[in-house]
Amino acid sequence: MTQEQEGTTSSSNLYSDFPRPQPAYANHSVEPSLSSDADTYHDDPDGTPKKSTHVLPTSSSDAPPPDRNLLYGAARSNKKRRVLRFGALVALVIVVLAVILPVYFVVIKKKSDDGAAPLTGSGTGNSSAGGNEKAPEGVLTGGDGSTVTTDSGETFTYRNSFGGYWFVDQENPFASGARANSWTPALNESWTWGTDRVNGVNLGGWFVLEPFITPALYQPYPSAGDEWDLATLMRADGTLQTKMEQHYDTFITEEDIAQIAGAGLNWVRVPIPFWAVSTWSDVGQLGDGTSEAEPFLEGVCWKYIVRLFAWARKYGIRVNLDLHTAPGSQNGYNHSGRRGQVNFLKGVMGIANAQRLLDYIRIITEFISQPEYRDVVQIFGVLNEPLLPTIGRPQVSAFYLQVHDLVRNITGYGAGKGPYIGFHDGFGGISSWAGFLPGADRVILDTHPYFAFGGNPNIEPIATGEDPKSAGGPWPGRACQWGTSLNSSRNNFGVTVAGEFSNGYNDCGLFLNGVNGTQSYGGDCSFWEDSSKWDASTKQGVMQFALASMDALGDWFFWTWKIANATDGVVRSPLWSYKLGLEGGWMPTDPRTANGKCGSIGVSGTQFDGTYSAWQTGGSHAGTIDPAARSEYGQWPPATLSAVDAPMTLLPTYTATGSLATLTYITPTPASSATVTPTASIPNGWFNAADNTPGITAVAGCTYPDAWRALTLPAPTAVCK
Numbered sequence: 001m002t003q004e005q006e007g008t009t010s011s012s013n014l015y016s017d018f019p020r021p022q023p024a025y026a027n028h029s030v031e032p033s034l035s036s037d038a039d040t041y042h043d044d045p046d047g048t049p050k051k052s053t054h055v056l057p058t059s060s061s062d063a064p065p066p067d068r069n070l071l072y073g074a075a076r077s078n079k080k081r082r083v084l085r086f087g088a089l090v091a092l093v094i095v096v097l098a099v100i101l102p103v104y105f106v107v108i109k110k111k112s113d114d115g116a117a118p119l120t121g122s123g124t125g126n127s128s129a130g131g132n133e134k135a136p137e138g139v140l141t142g143g144d145g146s147t148v149t150t151d152s153g154e155t156f157t158y159r160n161s162f163g164g165y166w167f168v169d170q171e172n173p174f175a176s177g178a179r180a181n182s183w184t185p186a187l188n189e190s191w192t193w194g195t196d197r198v199n200g201v202n203l204g205g206w207f208v209l210e211p212f213i214t215p216a217l218y219q220p221y222p223s224a225g226d227e228w229d230l231a232t233l234m235r236a237d238g239t240l241q242t243k244m245e246q247h248y249d250t251f252i253t254e255e256d257i258a259q260i261a262g263a264g265l266n267w268v269r270v271p272i273p274f275w276a277v278s279t280w281s282d283v284g285q286l287g288d289g290t291s292e293a294e295p296f297l298e299g300v301c302w303k304y305i306v307r308l309f310a311w312a313r314k315y316g317i318r319v320n321l322d323l324h325t326a327p328g329s330q331n332g333y334n335h336s337g338r339r340g341q342v343n344f345l346k347g348v349m350g351i352a353n354a355q356r357l358l359d360y361i362r363i364i365t366e367f368i369s370q371p372e373y374r375d376v377v378q379i380f381g382v383l384n385e386p387l388l389p390t391i392g393r394p395q396v397s398a399f400y401l402q403v404h405d406l407v408r409n410i411t412g413y414g415a416g417k418g419p420y421i422g423f424h425d426g427f428g429g430i431s432s433w434a435g436f437l438p439g440a441d442r443v444i445l446d447t448h449p450y451f452a453f454g455g456n457p458n459i460e461p462i463a464t465g466e467d468p469k470s471a472g473g474p475w476p477g478r479a480c481q482w483g484t485s486l487n488s489s490r491n492n493f494g495v496t497v498a499g500e501f502s503n504g505y506n507d508c509g510l511f512l513n514g515v516n517g518t519q520s521y522g523g524d525c526s527f528w529e530d531s532s533k534w535d536a537s538t539k540q541g542v543m544q545f546a547l548a549s550m551d552a553l554g555d556w557f558f559w560t561w562k563i564a565n566a567t568d569g570v571v572r573s574p575l576w577s578y579k580l581g582l583e584g585g586w587m588p589t590d591p592r593t594a595n596g597k598c599g600s601i602g603v604s605g606t607q608f609d610g611t612y613s614a615w616q617t618g619g620s621h622a623g624t625i626d627p628a629a630r631s632e633y634g635q636w637p638p639a640t641l642s643a644v645d646a647p648m649t650l651l652p653t654y655t656a657t658g659s660l661a662t663l664t665y666i667t668p669t670p671a672s673s674a675t676v677t678p679t680a681s682i683p684n685g686w687f688n689a690a691d692n693t694p695g696i697t698a699v700a701g702c703t704y705p706d707a708w709r710a711l712t713l714p715a716p717t718a719v720c721k
Contacts, residue, residue: 001204001335001448001500001559138170141177148258151669156255160262162590166315172680174372178316183592184266187316187375193495193617194610197555199591200267200320201260201578202500203308204560206252207301208271208324210335211511212573215566217247218515225515226334227273228708231295244297248304249668251564256579257311260561263582264590268317269499269557271324271384273337274360276302278661283327284349284704287713292706296337303666310667313376320422320557321368322381322499323361328353328707331387334514341711342387345395347643348651349710354399354637355654357383359696362406367663369411369418369687380407381422381446381499388426392642394633396426397436401625401633404440408623410688413441415618418687420495422446430485434492437633439615441623445489446499449482449553451475452507457522462505462541469601471540475505476548480598483552484605490554491608494616498553502560502576503542503586509573510566531574531584539586542575546587548601550594554608646715652704658697662686 142148143165146158158166163182169175176187185191205213209227217230224230234240260268275296282291312319328343328350329336344353361382368377382403386396400423411418420442425433430447437443451458464473482498489496506521507513508528519525527533534542550556563577574580581587588594598604614620640648662685698704702720705713 001210001450001502140168140170142166148254150254156258158258158262160258162262162264164261164316166258166261168314171678173310173678174313174680174683176313176375178314180261180266180316181264184316187313187318191318191378194490194608194612198267198497198557199265199550200269200557201265202269202271202557202560203252203562204271205562205564206270207248207276207305208273208335208337209247211515212509212563212576213560214247214251214564215510215572216564217243218511219567222515226337226339228295228338231297235295240297241300245300248301252308252562254311254314256561257308257315257317259579261315261317263578264588264592266316266318267320267557268312268561269320269322269381270305270308271322271335272305272364273301273325274323274327274357275299275325275337276305277360277363277663280327280356282698283708284706284710286706286709292708302663303668306665307667309373309376318379319377320379320381320499321364321377321419322384322422323357323364324384326353326383326386327356328710330383330391331385332390333385335384338708339514341709342390343708343710344386345391345399345638346641347711348646348705348713348715349707350395350641350644350651351637352652352654352704353707355696358402358406361403362410362691363661363663365407365410365418366686366688366691370683370685372683374416374418378419379422379444380419381424382407383424385424385448386426388428390642391426393426393428393432395638395641397633398636398638401437401630402636404437404443404625408441410691413618413623415442415622417618420444422497422499424448424499430489430493430496434489436493437625437629439621439623439625439629441615442618443494443616445493445496447486447489447496448500448559449485449498450501450504451478452502452504452512455520457520458506459522462545463535463538464541466536466540468540468544471537472544472548473541475541475545476597476601477603479545479548480552480601480603481605482549483554483598483603486553486555487606487608490612491606494612495555497555497557499557500559501549501553501556502558503546503549503581504573504575505545506575509576512573512576528575529572530570531580531586532570534584534586539584542581542586543588544597546581547594547597550588550591551597643711644715646717650716650719652702652716652720653699654696655699656694656696658695660693660695 142158143163144158144160146166147155148158148166149155160181162180164180164184165178167175167177169177179186185196204210209217209230211218211225218224221230221233224233231240231244234243257268273296275294275298277299279294279296279298281293283294285291309319311317324335325337326344329338329341330344332340332342341347343349344357345351361380365380367373368380383399386399388396403423404421407418407421421440422444423433424446425448430445433445436445460475461473462475465471486496486498504512506523506525506528507519508521508525510529511517513519521528558578560576560578562579563571563573566572571577571580574584578587582589615622615624637648637653641651644651664685665682699720705716
């Protein structure tokens with residue numbers, strides 16, 4: 001999500017691919033269908049509504065009960081009794097097979113095919129209404145209405161009316177057998193880009209704090225504008241460890257992930273910081289000769305990230321893991337860790353900061369590429385929102401090529417070997433990335449279309465009545481314009497997703513533009529900061545805007561799942577909370593109701609037929625990057641950086657002679673509710689043993705400019721080696 005940098009203003013030209021008031025065009029490749037009976041159809045590549053089927057019965061009532069008059073009639077012949085007994089036996093067999101076969105083919109046979117020992121035994125699941133009445137030893141599973149027992153022993157009822165089911169194998173915590181819903185492949189089945197659709201949500205503000213998402217953490221510290229400030233102040237009063245761990249442990253819970261599946265969603269995008277791996281205690285000297293240490297809480301959030309992977313596995317949710325921060329900051333926004341200067345690939349410490357980031361990308365890639373996580377973490381977004389107009393296109397392009405080669409040298413090339421690699425468009429316009437790195441192996445272009453941050457007043461009304469055909473004023477039509485840009489990118493670049501979007505057609509919300517930011521909205525923001533004031537017309541307008549956005553974007557992640565209360569107990573940025581929208585009635589309870597929205601209001605545009613080239617999805621020739629592209633972007637470090645007034649040969653760099661950090665399998669609490677001892681081996685955190693180059697560290701004896709404030713510091717006059 002974009003916010004204003006310290007001392008700068010946002011510019012509407014960052015979103016030049018998404019014009020505001022012009023005639024709208026969007027994708028409606030799915031036949032228009034706004035049926036309110038959402039449970040009766042199933043997403044299909046040809047867009048034809050079909051009856052959905054439950055892979056596991058959601059309750060025992062899914063099987064039709066036998067006719068009691070036939071079974072218990074007063075005067076029946078022996079022949080009729082034998083027929084009825086036989087019929088009852090057949091009915092019983094059908095019910096048992098309906099329950100057991102999906103688990104066998106989706107889970108047990110899959111495990112056997114993968115080379116793991118097949119599940120055996122007669123353990124029972126803890127589902128009270130759905131799933132298995134009798135499952136293999138250690139397997140727990142359930143559908144709609146089943147009771148879930150968490151690791152801490154708490155219980156809740158799983159609600160999923162879309163044929164989804166949860167799954168846990170207590171013998172092997174890395175078994176993937178769950179399905180989010182009937183139209184999404186189970187985790188141990190292949191995802192097909194262009195056929196399967198991403199209906200996702202971000203888990204923003206959890207591991208990378210943002211003031212508007214968790215305002216109550218910032219309000220006691222009025223001078224804190226970013227996580228650097230907040231961590232510094234919490235360290236000073238001795239509360240950093242306690243407050244941050246409490247936040248990591250409670251902000252998103254297992255029930256949230258279950259609710260995400262129950263809302264018809266199938267992916268989560270998870271922003272994480274580089275300090276999940278490590279921080280540096282000395283990042284260089286300021287102008288007065290004092291050294292700075294990074295104040296972030298080092299490494300603690302990682303165990304909660306690993307726990308999130310387990311929850312996602314349990315409910316059949318795929319993960320887009322997004323590295324949201326970079327040493328020195330890649331955009332100067334508060335969610336980069338520190339607002340203000342951009343020192344990534346810019347200024348005298350630009351190369352050194354990029355070296356550190358590449359090492360973090362390497363360490364994270366090694367962990368998530370292990371076989372135990374390949375079904376769960378299927379996209380790795382390597383850097384959120386690098387500010388292309390500030391850093392420069394040649395520099396960002398060269399970095400992306402370096403990342404591609406680094407990741408694929410670890411994972412290998414081709415489908416199933418490591419995650420897709422996500423590149424953000426850098427606010428340079430997604431059309432400008434057409435044809436970038438032809439032949440690259442499984443890369444995704446990520447774009448973040450927003451109306452809120454263009455600096456416009458956006459006073460056109462959204463509350464225009466309760467009729468879905470006209471509700472929302474001009475905003476649904478404007479959102480539908482995004483479809484042409486996204487589909488053109490799918491045709492000309494390859495796999496393209498909207499990694500962020502929201503209902504924020506204006507920029508109202510507490511701290512939305514930063515702690516001391518001001519709004520551009522031309523109306524009264526207090527109305528939009530308290531959803532209890534919204535009437536049915538307002539909610540319907542926001543709903544239709546959301547549906548139009550979803551239909552236009554095709555593959556999307558809403559920003560964000562949850563906004564926490566401010567200190568007054570009110571959610572002050574309600575347009576940005578999917579969860580609150582479900583509760584309040586302005587978000588769809590079934591995202592498939594968005595299909596055809598743009599067509600229903602007369603908007604059409606560039607289409608995408610769902611077909612990608614083989615190399616774009618890990619098929620033939622994946623990884624054979626065009627030589628001309630390698631020639632154009634292959635020089636590393638880049639030949640020039642902006643904000644550098646010295647020869648590139650004098651810029652400080654780090655050396656690969658340090659100790660190498662390794663991420664490990666660790667979770668916050670033991671599985672206290674488990675009744676079976678796990679037998680699966682625990683992965684060591686490092687996929688490719690041949691990747692053994694030492695880690696990045698400062699050159700001993702060298703003095704470096706402060707890596708986060710180097711733009712105001714002079715370049716060295718001599719090389720330090």
